[in-house]
Amino acid sequence: MIQPFTSDPLRWVSEDGQPIRELPARFTPELLRELHREMVRAREFDKKLVTLLRQGRTTFYAQASGMEATQVGLARSLRIGHDWVWPYYRDHALGLAMGVSMLDIVSQCLGTNSDLCRGRQMPHHFGSAAQNFVSISSSIASQVPPAAGNAMAQKYLGVDEITVCTFGDGATSEGDWHAGMNMAGAAGAPCLFVCENNQWAISTHLREQTASETIHIKAKAYGMPGYYVDGNDIVAVIEVLSHVAEGVRSGQGPALVECLTYRVGSHSNADADAEKNYRTREEVNEWLARDPIVRVERLLEHLGAPIDAGEIAELTRATHREVDEAVLAAEATGQPDWQIMFEDVYADIPVHLREQEAFLRAEQTGTAVGGRA
Amino acid sequence: MTATQSKPAAAGETRTLTLIQAITEAMHEELARDERVVVFGEDVGARGGVFLATAGLQASFGKHRVFDTPLSEASIVGAAVGMAVRGMRPIAEIQFADYMGPGFDQIISQAAKIRYRSGGQFTAPLVIRTPSGGGVKGGHHHSQSPESYFAHTPGLKVVMPSTPYDAKGLLKAAVRGGDPVIYFEPKRLYRAAKGEVPAGDYTVEIGKGAVRREGSDLTLIGYGGVMPDVERAAQALAAEGVQAEVIDLRSLVPWDRELVLESVSKTGRAVLVSEAPRTANFMGEVAYVIQEQLFDGLLSPVMQVAGFDTPYPYVQDKVYLPGPNRIAAACVQALNY
Ligand SMILES: Cc1ncc(C[n+]2csc(CCOP(=O)(O)OP(=O)(O)O)c2C)c(N)n1
Numbered sequence: 001m002i003q004p005f006t007s008d009p010l011r012w013v014s015e016d017g018q019p020i021r022e023l024p025a026r027f028t029p030e031l032l033r034e035l036h037r038e039m040v041r042a043r044e045f046d047k048k049l050v051t052l053l054r055q056g057r058t059t060f061y062a063q064a065s066g067m068e069a070t071q072v073g074l075a076r077s078l079r080i081g082h083d084w085v086w087p088y089y090r091d092h093a094l095g096l097a098m099g100v101s102m103l104d105i106v107s108q109c110l111g112t113n114s115d116l117c118r119g120r121q122m123p124h125h126f127g128s129a130a131q132n133f134v135s136i137s138s139s140i141a142s143q144v145p146p147a148a149g150n151a152m153a154q155k156y157l158g159v160d161e162i163t164v165c166t167f168g169d170g171a172t173s174e175g176d177w178h179a180g181m182n183m184a185g186a187a188g189a190p191c192l193f194v195c196e197n198n199q200w201a202i203s204t205h206l207r208e209q210t211a212s213e214t215i216h217i218k219a220k221a222y223g224m225p226g227y228y229v230d231g232n233d234i235v236a237v238i239e240v241l242s243h244v245a246e247g248v249r250s251g252q253g254p255a256l257v258e259c260l261t262y263r264v265g266s267h268s269n270a271d272a273d274a275e276k277n278y279r280t281r282e283e284v285n286e287w288l289a290r291d292p293i294v295r296v297e298r299l300l301e302h303l304g305a306p307i308d309a310g311e312i313a314e315l316t317r318a319t320h321r322e323v324d325e326a327v328l329a330a331e332a333t334g335q336p337d338w339q340i341m342f343e344d345v346y347a348d349i350p351v352h353l354r355e356q357e358a359f360l361r362a363e364q365t366g367t368a369v370g371g372r373a
Numbered sequence: 374m375t376a377t378q379s380k381p382a383a384a385g386e387t388r389t390l391t392l393i394q395a396i397t398e399a400m401h402e403e404l405a406r407d408e409r410v411v412v413f414g415e416d417v418g419a420r421g422g423v424f425l426a427t428a429g430l431q432a433s434f435g436k437h438r439v440f441d442t443p444l445s446e447a448s449i450v451g452a453a454v455g456m457a458v459r460g461m462r463p464i465a466e467i468q469f470a471d472y473m474g475p476g477f478d479q480i481i482s483q484a485a486k487i488r489y490r491s492g493g494q495f496t497a498p499l500v501i502r503t504p505s506g507g508g509v510k511g512g513h514h515h516s517q518s519p520e521s522y523f524a525h526t527p528g529l530k531v532v533m534p535s536t537p538y539d540a541k542g543l544l545k546a547a548v549r550g551g552d553p554v555i556y557f558e559p560k561r562l563y564r565a566a567k568g569e570v571p572a573g574d575y576t577v578e579i580g581k582g583a584v585r586r587e588g589s590d591l592t593l594i595g596y597g598g599v600m601p602d603v604e605r606a607a608q609a610l611a612a613e614g615v616q617a618e619v620i621d622l623r624s625l626v627p628w629d630r631e632l633v634l635e636s637v638s639k640t641g642r643a644v645l646v647s648e649a650p651r652t653a654n655f656m657g658e659v660a661y662v663i664q665e666q667l668f669d670g671l672l673s674p675v676m677q678v679a680g681f682d683t684p685y686p687y688v689q690d691k692v693y694l695p696g697p698n699r700i701a702a703a704c705v706q707a708l709n710y
Contacts, residue, residue: 059510111688119688122512138514139472140444173443174475203420204441270423278419341686341693352652356681360692363699 002243004225005217009260012235015290017298027235029305035076035234036296036307037315039068042093043293044319045102046265049109049124052327053269058109060123062090066232066264069292070196072097073237074259077245078164084132084154086147086165089124090196090263091136094166100128106326113333118340141171144180144193151189151254162190162248170201172215184254185222191254192245193219196231198263202271203278216258224254231259232292235299262287338364386572393563395537395570396426396502399544400464402574404434407462410548412439414449414466423468424504424563446476450501454483454553457497462548470505470557471517484553485528500547504560505533506598506648507680508694512687518597518649518680523555524625524658530579531625533557535600537568539623542577550579559598566601582629584636588616591642591707594633594659596622599646599695606700617644617704625655633659634666641672642707646700648693651679673710676703 002010014020042064049061064071067090075097078085087094092105104116108126111119116128117135127135134150137143147165154161171177172195184191195215199206212218219226225247229240237259244255264287275281300306342349342357349357390398403410412430414422418441421428431439442449446467453463467473473480480501488496507516524531530552534540540558547554559566585600586607595603600621607617618636622628637643643663645656660675678695686693 120513120684120686122510122515122687125512138512139474142474170444173445173448175445175447176475201415201444202423203416203418204444208441209443271420277421336688338689338692341681341683341689345683353682356651356683360681363702364692 002227002240004227005220006228009228009230010236010240011230011233012239013233013295013299015295017295018302019299023235024239029300029303032296032300032303033305033307035072036293036300038072038075038097039093039234039293039296040312040315041319041322042068042072042096044316045092045096045323048320048323050265050269052109057327058123060269061109062124062268063263063265064090064093066262066287066291067196067198068093069234069237069295070194070231070259070261073234074164074166074194074241076238077241079161081131083161084134084150084163086134086143086150086163087136088140088143088167088171088196089136089138090168091166092124092126095126095128095131095133098131098133100126100131100133102322102326103329104128106323107330107333110327110330111335112330113336114330115336118344119336120340120344141167141174141176141180143167144171144177145183146180147193148180148184148187148189148191148254151184151191152187155187155189160249162192162245164192164194166194166196168201169195169197169199169206169215170204170209171195172218173209181218181222181224181254181256185224188253190248190251192241192248193254193256194241195256195258196261197258198261200263200267200279202267205279214258216256219256222254224256227255227257229257229259231261232290232295234292234296261292262290264288387569388572389567390537390541390570391564392534392537392540392558392566393424393426395541396544396558397428397430398570399541399548400427400430401433403462403464403545403548404430404438407548409460409462410438410464411456411461412464412466413442415444415468416441417466422466424560426502426558427466446472446474447479450476450479451483453499453501454479454487454497457499457553458487458495462498464500464502464548467501467503469515470503470519471514473501473503473519477522480523480529480553480555481526485526488552489528496551497553498551500544500554500556502544502556502558504563505557506559506561507685507690508561508598510687510690511685513684516685516690518647520555520557520625521649521653521655524655528553529626530554531557532579532623533559533597533625534623535559535562535597535621536566537570539577539583539621541570542575543579543623545574546576546579549576554579557597561598562601577623580624580627580629582623582632583621584618584632585621586617586619588618589640590616591644591704592618592620592633592636592640593644593646593700593704594620594622594656595646596625597648599648599700602695602697603646603700605697606704609697609701610704615704615708622659628659630662633663637663638667638670641670644676644678644700644703644707646678646695648680648695650682651677652682654679673707676707678703
């Protein structure tokens with residue numbers, strides 16, 4: 001039985017990769033290897049994107065290194081293409097694990113013609129209808145009330161889907177977070193709220209964020225169960241999230257799961273010197289030692305099915321190739337024309353936008369007669 | 374401490390500062406001058422704010438004067454209102470103007486109205502500082518110019534400097550005044566705008582515009598991030614023999630009608646520039662007052678150069694902004710009318 005409101009995070013595998021309770025039968029070496037592969041892919045994607053940023057080929061990127069078990073584990077707990085996800089801006093490992101293609105994510109980061117979001121959003125804010133993965137918004141916690149509404153619609157329509165809404169620990173301070181949690185609770189909507197608690201909101205630590213001991217206990221106030229999980233233990237993440245998702249799916253109403261993890265890198269490229277400014281190298285090192293990928297490698301060793309170093313190196317190379325190919329393919333599609341600026345503002349382009357479009361066309365072709373835009 | 378504070382100011386001395394240095398210096402001096410002043414917001418403490426506007430302030434004044442808050446604009450603005458009502462002088466930072474949304478109700482329902490609805494018994498003199506505007510490849514959630522929403526709300530003062538001198542003087546005036554002030558910081562000028570700033574104490578009166586360039590052929594009016602481009606357009610026109618008078622509004626609420634009307638009655642033509650979307654743009658109000666007051670004296674319709682009525686785009690970041698060419702073209706249109 002998986003208990004809500006525990007004082008310690010639920011865990012199946014110790015920090016050094018030893019099972020500390022009986023490993024559920026489905027966690028065969030084959031599955032663990034698959035999960036390992038997905039986590040490495042997300043990790044190497046991170047590294048490549050940071051390089052692209054340094055090369056000036058994209059202008060923003062938010063790393064998820066250290067948080068792979070939470071995101072890959074969450075993807076495994078869903079019915080992909082069936083359930084709906086309202087993610088936040090650090091969720092590319094989730095997106096990749098849900099089958100959003102590398103090309104789609106890279107195209108969005110580069111704002112090319114192949115970008116499904118058409119170069120409108122800042123980088124790293126992708127979305128993909130094929131996976132019911134709703135386009136990411138920068139505005140913290142603004143996705144929470146809509147996620148509640150998405151779940152209310154699922155209940156209303158009587159469809160066998162659930163909604164997942166992810167966010168960081170900082171997001172739980174916003175009014176929108178509380179409003180959305182309360183709404184989902186009151187409506188008994190099938191919404192699974194997942195807090196990816198990486199303990200820092202830019203430079204603000206969880207201890208300055210809230211006087212609440214944990215995030216998951218806040219669920220109590222909204223009439224839903226709250227679960228506390230070691231977010232670096234992918235076995236625990238999958239066990240708890242799939243259990244909770246089934247409860248939500250079977251009509252028990254919403255639930256909150258707090259995955260305790262850590263953002264090893266900087267908040268974003270605007271924040272490259274985190275260690276200098278607000279957190280200690282020791283703290284980062286402590287969490288590096290809890291690396292979710294290494295934990296699975298140790299577990300596989302324990303199970304007598306180790307992954308050899310050559311295999312990991314090949315996986316790394318393959319991912320780098322995959323990103324490189326996606327970058328080339330995306331760049332080959334070129335930059336969107338200025339015209340797309342006027343599309344998708346409304347269902348149809350209203351007359352005042354047509355006029356502005358005509359003005360800009362004249363300006364671009366050197367036939368403008370004035371400054372009126 | 375910033376370098377500029379480390380030496381005592383000699384009377385009449387000026388230094389060259391960037392816009393953001395002037396803002397930091399204003400806060401530093403106001404914190405030193407008045408114990409009721411506090412500075413807070415997301416990441417303003419140890420980190421010094423995402424743009425480093427508050428860098429060094431916590432080290433100088435301690436965590437009880439300069440502090441990080443939970444990630445909640447409603448809490449930041451609402452708490453500022455409560456503190457101000459109880460006698461403090463809060464300077465609250467909203468990390469990006471785009472994130473005023475979650476604090477909007479507190480701004481328009483509480484900050485803007487408490488004086489009026491209490492018959493003046495309770496007041497909320499506070500400052501909300503926030504980086505705004507585009508040109509930094511931020512996409513629509515890091516580039517917006519929401520000043521018109523706030524200019525539309527009675528009870529709020531709204532300012533937007535474009536020079537380091539004004540940035541410091543307006544911020545000090547805002548801290549010392551009796552009203553809630555929304556203080557927009559054109560983020561693309563943070564480091565791009567440099568200028569002379571007196572070492573001593575001074576304020577810039579809220580509600581007064583500034584003539585940046587004198588001219589007799591037409592009046593070019595702007596504020597905030599567009600000002601360097603407005604001045605470039607005026608230079609380009611001067612090279613063609615057209616003398617544009619350039620006015621920097623500096624304050625939107627209240628705005629300097631007198632200065633604007635005086636200039637336009639002299640030149641007979643006005644071109645208004647703002648990067649915010651055109652529809653319900655604050656400059657529409659300026660245009661209205663000009664035509665109402667000066668209808669007979671106008672030589673051409675009042676022209677407006679604005680942002681497009683689209684969310685701020687990412688890839689088309691530069692095309693969106695009214696650059697010097699677009700501004701100059703509007704001037705030519707007014708002149709040829
Ligand atoms: C409404 C709003 N306010 C401020 C910001 C600026 N901002 C971007 S990320 C961030 C910290 C978010 O922390 P958290 O929710 O814990 O997620 P994490 O980045 O740690 O994964 C802030 C303050 C924003 N994007 N939206």
